[in-house]
Structure formats: structure tokens, C-alpha cells
Amino acid sequence: MDFLATIGRVFLAFLSHVGRLSAFTGTAVSHIVRPPFYPRLTLRAMVEIGYYSLPVVGLTAVFTGMVLALQSYSGFSRFAAEGAVATVVVLSVTRELAPVLAGLMVAGRIGASMAAEIGTMRVTEQIDALTTLSTNPFKYLVAPRLLAGLLMVPCLVLVADIIGVFGGYIVGVYKLGFNPSSYLARTWEYLEPLDVISGLTKAAVFGFLISLMGCYHGYYSRGGAQGVGAATTNSVVSAAIMILIFNYVITALYFGK
């Protein structure tokens, strides 16, 4: 009976968590579209997410493109399909690797920082102070971050697409000996707008989820430093899991036939 009670408790806790997250999301989204708006805070969050994440996302993209070119050349040479390297690099980067890896990197950098900042504000009563100063915390803290995540991660992924393909080009041309113009021609030949659009759709969803998880876990953090630490960890882990789940869902919607 204890075992069943434990399962019941876990299930009820899960449902309560899902309900609270749904309510949080609904409230936060409603505050994105209702005035007053905080353009200065949104801009600051956009710079934080878009500009300051650029080095880490760029570095991830360039090495991913380079490794992909090496791996696909090594694999495809077994059945004389080396010519497909450029196509494989561009499709893999735009459809999958740039959005997923950029999403995971931004989740680690931005999601954690949001959870820590909002969590600290929660445990030091700064969020309560906002309320007493006639400022809705959802409008002031959550809505600008959600909007910034939604808008800036696609921009990052677009840059990562270009850098990733460039990484593949560098390895393809200077290490594997491809002709530069034929590598570029192969890159463009099979690339379709949908490949890029699907990646950017993923990026927008991932950006929203990263900000949502950062804000949600920070907003409900409890206790002192330990609570903020737990909120930070939970925000990164939950964002990473949601990125992987939604990656499959969006891929299935676009390419699942």
C-alpha cells in the first residue's frame, strides 16, 4: 500500500507541477501582448541572449560543421559518395544541429542565468517589492525575457547556420581537397527554404522554452542559496529535455509526412 501511495503522491505532484507551469505560461503570454510594455528591458534581454551568446554559439557551430565534414567524408568514402559531404553538412546544420546545439548552449548560458537572477530576486523579496511598487512581476521580469528568447534564438541559429556551413567548407576545401566553387555549388544545390525555415521554427520554440524554464524555476524558487542553486539546475535540465522533445515534435510536423 505504501508503494501505491508513493506512486500516487508522485503522480499528484507531477500534475500539480504541470498545472502550475501551464498557468504560469498562460499568464506570462498574456502579459506579452497586454500593455504596459517594457521595451528597454526587452532590448536588454535581447542583447544578453543574442549578442553575448554569439561567441559560444559561433564556436559550437564552426566546430560542429568541421567535424561533420570530416565524419561524413570518412563514412561516405566507404561507398564512394564523398560528393555528398557539402549537402550533408548544410542539411544537418540547418535542420538539426544548429538549432539543437545552439538551443542547448543557450539553455546552459541564459536559462541558468535567468533562473539564478529571478530566483535571487525571489528569495531576497525583490519580487514582492515589485508588487508593492505597483509593478507586475510577470510584465517586468518574465514577459521581456520570453519575448527576447523567442526573437533572438532564431537570429543566433541563422548565424550558426552560416558559421556551421563555413566550418564544413574550411575542412572540405583545405583538408579534404574539394574544389571551392563545386563545394559551394553542392551546398546550394539541394538546400531548400524549408530546411532553414524548419530550423528557425525550432529555434523560436527553443528560445521561448529556455526563457520559460529559466523564469519559471527562478520565480518559484524557495529558501536561500540552495533553493536558487536547485532552480538553476532544474531550469537547465528541464529546458534541455524540452528542447529534445520538441525537436522531435517539430521535425515530425515538418518532415514526418
Added chain:
Amino acid sequence: MSAPAKIVLSDVHKSFGKKVVLDGVDLSIQKGESVVVIGGSGTGKSVMLKSILGILRPERGSIKVDGEEVIGMRSRDRDRMMLKFGMLFQGAALFDSLRVWENVAFGLIQGRGMNRVQARDIAVEKLAAVGLAESAGELFPAELSGGMQKRVALARAIATSPEIIFFDEPTTGLDPIMADVINDLIVKCTKELGATTLSITHDMASARKIADRIAMLYKGRLIWVGPAKDIDHSGNEFVDQFIHGRADGPIKMELRA
């Protein structure tokens, strides 16, 4: 016929899980009156304040401010209601990403839509009222001592000239001299504004200095309410034990939550 009370709490109940924190609190505060609620740690003093502010929602009872029911109030109406309030938090709760003057001017800029130049002038004036120089306005909260942070928090609480001011443990963590300075500032500022104040503290020197009436909260109930001058001959053994800080008496320290 006497004027209607500014704040009225009737049979307010609030629990966290199985722990009953407020167990039928009744309190009425007249306009311009200064009421101090005393009581040991964990007796529900902060919960009572946060319930009035709408940060926490009691399960039962009624809380009226200027005759308007606060419990269950819509978020937009609460933002409007908060324009009447100022609050000094126990840990100051200053926004650490903003400069001191921006903290003081926050309610004016965000809550009332005042332009920054005008709000800055008022912030400097309020900082002067609590004994801080204009140059202190350019610092960040982390650069201030505990006493200075409390002064800034007081300046922020009075910046919008609120009708009602709450003080949550205003002297906790301060040396006796600085505590007395803060008490004097509270008396001076609230008298100048003609504000209604509700303070919670377990510092009896502070309570004696700022209160017109004192109420003692014990096990979720107000067990004594009376004029501040009567506190030393209340005839209540719980109050006597508390104000004299005796370990022996009817109040027993709970070793387990």
C-alpha cells in the same frame, strides 16, 4: 460616528499545508494610526502583511482596505490598489541591478509613469530626507552598508507619498544606534506624510517608539491589542514574557516545526 477604518482584517485564516499560521486574525487600523504587531519568529507576522498586500491569499476571512475587499482581487485592481502602499522590507529588498536613485524612483517611474528626470529629483529629495547625500544615489545597493540600505528602502517606501506604509522588521540586523536612527526617520517621515502604518517587529524599543497601538500575535491569533503606553501593564502574561524577553513563562519555544 467614527470614520471608517483604513484597514480591516476579519477572521483571517492562512495555512501552509498542515501548519496553521493565521488562525482567525481580527484587526482594525484607523486612518493615520500607527499599529505595531509584535510576536516571536514564525508567529505569522510577515504572512499577515503579505496577505494584506495580496502577495499571499488567505483561505478564509476578509481583508478590506478603504472598504475594498483585497482577497481575490484581480491583478489589475491590485496594481491600482498598490499605489496606496509603500513597504519597507526586512532585508531592504533593493533591486541590485539598479542604482540607488533608480530604486527610490522605481515606484514613480514604473508605477506612476513619471519621467525619469522628474523622478530623479524626487528620489534625491527623499534620499536627503533619510540623511543620504545625492552622491549616494549613484551607487549600487551592494556598495552600501546594512544601515544605509535600510535608509534607501525607507526612502523608496515613502517616495510615492503613500497613504499606507508597512514596515517589516525595520530594525532587524542593525546596531542599536542605527536602529534608533531608523525609528526616528520612520516617525518623522510617516508624520510628515500623515500615513497609516502597520509595522511588525520583535524589537520592543522600536515598537515603543513608532506605535500608537501595539498588537501581539501568538499562534496565529492576536492575543492582546492596546495603546502603546499600556504595553507594560497589559495584564497579559504572554505579553509580559515577550516584552521582558524571559525564557520562562507561558510561551514555550517549539523545538520542532
